[in-house]
Amino acid sequence: MTEIVREKPVKFSLPRRIKRLGELAYNLWWVWHPEVQRLFKEIDALLWEQTYHNPIVFLRDVDRARLNAATNDRYFLDKYDRILREFDRYMNEKDTWFNDQYPDLKDELMAYFSFEFGLHESLMVYAGGLGILSGDHLKESSDLGIPLVAVGFVYTYGYFSQRITEDGWQEAHNVPIDFDAMPLIRLLDENGEPIKIAIELPGRKVHARIYELDVGRVKLYLLHTNIPENDPNDRQLTDRLYISDLELRISQEILLGMGGVRALRALGYQPTAWHMNEGHSAFLTLERALEYVRKGMSFDEASAIIKKTNIFTTHTPVPAGNDEFPLWLIDKYFAQTWAELGLTRDEFIEMAKIKQSWGGDAFSMPILALKLSEFRNGVSELHGKVAREMWNFLWPEKEAEDVPIGHITNGIHTETWLARRIGILFSRYLGADWADHLDEAELWAQIENIPDDELWRVRRHLKRKLILNIIDRGREKWKSNQIHPVQTIASGVLMDPYALTIGFARRFATYKRANLIFRDYDRLLRIVTNARMPVQFIFAGKAHPADEPGKQMIQDVYRAVKDARFGGRLAFLEDYDMNIARYLVQGVDVWLNTPRRPREASGTSGMKAALNGVLNFSVLDGWWREGYNGRNGWAIGEDLDLEAEPEAQDEADARSFYDTLENEIVPLYYEQRSADNLPAEWIARIKENIRTLAGTFSMRRMVTEYMTRLYEPAIHNGIEERNGDEG
Ligand SMILES: *Cc1c(COP(=O)(O)O)cnc(C)c1O
DSSP states (O other): OOOOEEEOSOOOOOOGGGTTHHHHHTSGGGGGOHHHHHHHHHHOHHHHHHTTSOHHHHHHHSOHHHHHHHHTOHHHHHHHHHHHHHHHHHHHOOOOHHHHHOGGGTTOOEEEEOSOOOOOTTSOOOOSHHHHHHHHHHHHHHHHTOOEEEEEEOOSEEEEEEEEOTTSOEEEEEEEOOGGGTTOEEEEOTTSOBOEEEEEETTEEEEEEEEEEEETTEEEEEEEOOSTTSOHHHHGGGSSSSOOOHHHHHHHHHIIIIIHHHHHHHTTOOOSEEEEESGGGTTHHHHHHHHHHHTTOOHHHHHHHHHTTEEEEOOOOSGGGSOEEEHHHHHHHHHHHHHHHTOOHHHHHHTTEEEOTTSOEEEEHHHHHHHTOSEEEESSHHHHHHHHHHTGGGSTTSOGGGSSOEEOOOOBOHHHHSOHHHHHHHHHHHOTTGGGGTTOHHHHHGGGGSOHHHHHHHHHHHHHHHHHHHHHHHHHHHHTTOSOHHHHHHTTTTOOTTSEEEEEESOOOGGGOTTGGGTTHHHHHHHHTOSSSOEEEEEEOOOOTTOHHHHHHHHHHHHHHHOGGGTTOEEEESSOOHHHHHHHHHHOSEEEEOOOTTOOSOOOHHHHHHHTTOEEEEESOHHHHHHOOSSSEEEESOSOOTTSOHHHHHHHHHHHHHHHIIIIIHHHHHTOOOTTSOOHHHHHHHHHHHHHHTTTTBHHHHHHHIIIIIIHHHHHHHHHHHHHHHO
């Protein structure tokens, strides 16, 4: 094992008294500790905004005089000292949930693979929900003390920056990631050379460098191929997320799966069990099998062993979301591998074969993962059921309900998504240590302790903050002199901080039906422009650059947003990301989701909203089908027929949407006011919503479930295998 040198590319020149700010900048722990963000903000609030909340750029660029002033500010120094004590305590804590629950497993290790990680807006290596889930999973694993290392990519370009043209067409701009501006730690060997791994692709070797990202106590390793050792084609391998070119894509997935295993080995890790978050990393099964075959085992023996320690989570019932490769690519890229595994071509392809609608065959990543994992799950109750039906053909002897795919419903990392001010209410009324109990029902029962007026004051504050941020962004765009005036209106500068505000933000995939609310345009117009009880809608979201129908859907929405008859009460926010998501899920009154059932495997943005006292108004799909209880938000449509014709479903859901909005939601918000002008019923719903949803759909609940139901048994299998090996 070589000695690994960890090198941070930026050396800050900070006053000695506060020099550990540099350390905080290189561990993403600060992302879910708002008090650290406040510390940066106190040094220079404007620069903190201008650097897009990136502490590395911030500390690099901040005026020395401001740093010196901070070192003379007793209150600042008190806070600084308190935060560093807390950071040290966190990093060295022995008394974690994991150590308490699993003292025997403290030397074991979980490996977690994902294509994308959504950790913070300044780290553009995520596209949407899947990435946010991976990022939240790492943060919670760190909080719980789960021994886990993760593997992914750092891309040359961030997931694109979105601009909307005057006629509503999405333009995708590539933004190169400035590696030195990221908290990426370089890993060097004892000679000061970057640590690299290589994979064999047809006729060549592709090298990848490994960067480390510290997420609290968890380490995330990111592979990157844009390095001089590679030829120009291979340097593009990690250019960007969700490349459509199939040959680049398969190479990318070989790099993640097979290269990822090699990367962990190169760094000296021997994980006991392996978690594939979605099928992109399924080639890791082949690399793991090869490790045993190279020691002299047959493929059958090897696959029986690795299966017991593989975990696969499937995330989508939408066919386009499930990676498949044409067989000619498999021939080109895997002839060597199947020979080495001792398999024939047919045997190899048979492992992951899927019939295409045109009659031919393809190689399916989820099938590979399903077949070579003993632990398999979907991400909500309904999605589990749909997945069992969808993959029933792999277990033809079984009834659908007996197909061995379970479910663990997604969750969100509470402290990442919680508004600071709501957090203060929790601390005051649920107890200063509320975060230690956040998956316990008794904690949330105390939500009643929060006085209505205090809760409402914070809700109003958060909405004002959102609207002011929208207006600021609109003003900046307007000043840039590059947009048509009507686009300034469309960006939300006419928004009213006191009107009932509904948010809709997520990827623009067509099944999410962002345009559903425009089906009866005139009825929507009447509801929105009601002079006594106005309603406003804020949209945001990107379509995949190759998804033409998705882009058309943005255009449909944008056309309505620009329609003067709506009076500027509709807005479309460009460039949806984690920062905008935070403003929205904390600031709006109602969170809308209108997927076509059962395509929304889980959805998580509604959970973020619920945590902050924003009421969900959604189709009973994914998580909301489990979360809705009749009193904690509203349902669109009913929990009935999954087989309904899309057109009939759209019509029924749209009607349900208008009726509920007009007859229940709007009056509840505006009319049912108590003597002190508080919407008492609305506030009661907010409390019911937090009480029933905040803990249940937390990442704490989710990760502890992964731990007890999947990780622990897989780890035990791994220990058994290892002991058998020694014996
Ligand atoms: C939470 C989140 C998502 C996922 O939202 P869904 O409702 O699950 O589709 C996507 N993008 C960003 C930026 C998010 O924060």
